[in-house]
Amino acid sequence: MDVPEMTADSQRLADLLRQISCHDHAAFRQLYDLTSRCLYGVIVRLVRKAELADEILQETYINVWQQAGTYVAGISAPMTWLISIARNKSLDRLRKGKLELESCPAPSCEARDADDEGPAEAVSELQLYLEAIERGALQRCLSLLDPSHRQSIMLAYYHGLSHGELAAHMRVPLGTAKAWVRRGLRDLRACCR
Template sequence: MPTHTPENQRLVDLLKRVALQDHTSFKQLYDLTSGHLYGVAMRFVRKRELADEILQDAFINVWQQAGGYSATLSTPMTWLISIVRNKSLDRLRRSKIESESTDALDVDATGQGQDEAIDHPDPHDLFAAATEKFELNRCLSLLEPPQRQSLALAYYNGLSHSEVAEHLQVPLGTAKAWLRRGLERLRKCYDADTHTTGPKGTA
């Protein structure tokens, strides 16, 4: 059975409010737990930049799935650690082949990649990045499937307009229209979020 302590209860209460999309509670939860969770990610991936990305992705999941947490099944930290652990394992599987080439790039020429990784990143910067990524994902989810898929192919997979059309088996003009309308809707949604929430990373 989960251990009932004041610290656990505070995290339970924060998760309940995060489930209601309370940004202030989300920031408090992040400030209280991100240091420990960052250490968990580091133990798996051993690279600061990967641990940063895993932490951001994990807190996006927390924001989206906080309503699924059950205090009767596990403590908040156990639940949070399991998210970070799963994200870390997924990342290790995806980057297994790419890791050697990435390491070679990090030490290329000036060695700037290593120098930049010496200091621990500012938690507030990580929180802002995680929030921004969540807002982008939310806006993407509001697009029509063809628009979302065409944008993903063009901007995440690097396909040209003609390649997107070929992949989706539609005329080139249709693919271009999906991309154009998708970008317009994405920009409007993202701009609306920015104006509503104010500067990133503020309570």
């Protein structure tokens, strides 16, 4: 399997992960500063609750601190590895049923204070516009994928199926399901560049 050459940003993240595996606190802080916004976005899209997303983000970075030595550059890009940790932490929380939909009657709901700061602050119109453009590009690229690859990615990333569950659902061998996801992600990455 050909391993794509790392970009400068990916190499920097890989170097930070290597330093973190030796318990370098400064490297951990740099990694957090470079990646937390993206990971928070992944988490909040999955769990849809800011306070829960904050907890999962913390759990994600605890896992990164403890497991940085397990990252292998030839298998995935550093950001892909980090996103998979955040995604898995989010899906674990959802699967455990700890996320309950809250019904909120109008009289008891209170708006956030205007001076409340943090990652859950209001999304600007520009951010919404940029996200809409990204969604459109992603949908276009998904539509160009082989149907089995597209379905595999959708089931794995949007519905949270594991490779085993994916293979059972699509009635194919486990290796085939894994290959479809891997090839689909490769083609998707190439299209989105």
